[in-house]
Amino acid sequence: VDPNLQEWLHVLLRWIHVIAAIMWIGDSLLFVWIDSHLQKDPEERPDVAGVTWLIHGGGYYTLEKRLLEPGKLPPRLRWFWLEATTTWVSGFLLLVVVYYFSAGTFMVESGGSLSASAAVHLSLGLLVLGWLVYDGLWRTPLRHRPVLAVPLSFALFLALVYELTHLFSGRAAYLQAGAMLATLMAGNVWVHILPPQRKMLRLAREGRPVDLTLGQHAKTRSTHNTYLTFPVIFLMISNHFPQIYGAPLNWLLLGLLFVLGAGVRHVMVVGLRLAWWAAAAAAVSAVFLVVLTLPPAPAPAQAASGSPPVKFAEVRQIIWQRCTGCHSSVPTQPGIAAPPKGLELDTPGQIQAAAARIKLQAVTSKVMPLGNLTGMTDQERELLGRWVDSGAPLK
Numbered sequence: 001v002d003p004n005l006q007e008w009l010h011v012l013l014r015w016i017h018v019i020a021a022i023m024w025i026g027d028s029l030l031f032v033w034i035d036s037h038l039q040k041d042p043e044e045r046p047d048v049a050g051v052t053w054l055i056h057g058g059g060y061y062t063l064e065k066r067l068l069e070p071g072k073l074p075p076r077l078r079w080f081w082l083e084a085t086t087t088w089v090s091g092f093l094l095l096v097v098v099y100y101f102s103a104g105t106f107m108v109e110s111g112g113s114l115s116a117s118a119a120v121h122l123s124l125g126l127l128v129l130g131w132l133v134y135d136g137l138w139r140t141p142l143r144h145r146p147v148l149a150v151p152l153s154f155a156l157f158l159a160l161v162y163e164l165t166h167l168f169s170g171r172a173a174y175l176q177a178g179a180m181l182a183t184l185m186a187g188n189v190w191v192h193i194l195p196p197q198r199k200m201l202r203l204a205r206e207g208r209p210v211d212l213t214l215g216q217h218a219k220t221r222s223t224h225n226t227y228l229t230f231p232v233i234f235l236m237i238s239n240h241f242p243q244i245y246g247a248p249l250n251w252l253l254l255g256l257l258f259v260l261g262a263g264v265r266h267v268m269v270v271g272l273r274l275a276w277w278a279a280a281a282a283a284v285s286a287v288f289l290v291v292l293t294l295p296p297a298p299a300p301a302q303a304a305s306g307s308p309p310v311k312f313a314e315v316r317q318i319i320w321q322r323c324t325g326c327h328s329s330v331p332t333q334p335g336i337a338a339p340p341k342g343l344e345l346d347t348p349g350q351i352q353a354a355a356a357r358i359k360l361q362a363v364t365s366k367v368m369p370l371g372n373l374t375g376m377t378d379q380e381r382e383l384l385g386r387w388v389d390s391g392a393p394l395k
């Protein structure tokens with residue numbers, strides 16, 4: 001695919017994806033909020049389950065949760081389904097355009113066990129398999145015993161993430177985990193939320209009593225979705241944080257981030273007084289996240305031994321050999337049309353100005369060179385690190 005066209009497809013799809021996701025998650029959170037803030041109807045009407053008053057944009061609104069009498073339907077019911085579907089479809093196409101089209105650079109490490117095309121097939125297969133395993137598990141009688149089913153689901157997820165981080169590049173592993181969770185969310189909407197609602201409506205229209213378990217079942221899956229939301233959003237923006245997805249314990253960090261996101265959601269909905277344990281779990285996860293990503297302190301012996309200062313000529317040689325194929329005003333790497341993120345490392349001044357970023361991406365985490373396409377060695381990384389630590393001199 002022409003890189004310029006790929007870039008524009010990327011822009012368009014990402015734009016749509018973000019807007020659709022804001023709408024989906026926005027109204028999903030709004031409904032969770034409404035449900036937990038309904039008050040008793042002051043007029044005690046039998047068909048009103050609760051009411052709440054809102055002010056927004058200079059207008060007053062009452063929201064009433066209604067129970068429908070058999071045979072009586074409102075003239076027009078608004079369904080929320082387009083948001084979830086648009087989010088998933090645009091997200092899937094984005095995965096294809098950004099990751100599958102560049103699988104050799106973005107999805108696998110060169111010299112790793114997977115080829116680019118195996119990575120694409122595995123990614124597709126896992127999207128389907130993830131849904132089948134999750135949905136299957138939550139159809140068994142275990143679904144009535146969340147104390148067992150929730151930890152089991154989480155353990156399976158963690159095992160999956162561990163495997164993903166060992167098969168794919170860290171960045172692709174995080175995105176794959178996010179795409180799989182997001183697929184569970186969309187699957188829940190398509191399979192467990194919309195069809196029962198349709199059935200409830202049909203029964204109501206025919207004047208037959210509505211089977212209330214239908215709504216309850218939809219509610220369970222929609223509750224799952226609200227717990228998945230925050231972890232998924234983090235995973236979708238995780239590509240900005242190489243110090244997390246590129247860390248040696250990246251699978252564990254992902255697990256902790258999941259606990260943090262789901263814990264915060266629980267506190268938001270249930271309130272701190274009842275959900276103190278979730279707040280505590282989230283706080284402990286946050287502390288572990290910070291501790292586990294602390295950069296290793298430089299070994300004092302090494303610092304004191306006065307290893308000879310790194311010469312800039314060596315640094316420039318490494319950068320030119322390993323980085324400027326892509327990070328140059330005229331990249332030579334096929335498929336790279338312009339310097340990624342506008343980062344050019346052609347001149348000594350440019351290299352010096354980018355010293356801190358170079359250390360972050362190529363030394364602290366090893367996410368650059370992308371997929372280690374240019375075969376950078378650990379000695380070279382260590383040398384770059386020492387050069388940056390010594391103040392990045394041009395001598």
Ligand code: HEC
Pocket residue numbers: 105239240319322323324325326327333336340341343357358361362368369370373374376
């Ligand atoms: C095969 C191409 C390729 C090579 C080789 C490569 N990079 Fe990159 N680099 C990229 C791409 C693509 C991105 C943008 C990643 C993204 O979309 O987040 C990037 C991003 C970066 C960033 C992040 C810029 C920012 O936003 O702060 C830094 C820093 C970086 N590279 C440094 C390096 C260094 C140092 C080397 C050599 C050791 C290197 N890169 C080699 C392709 C490459």
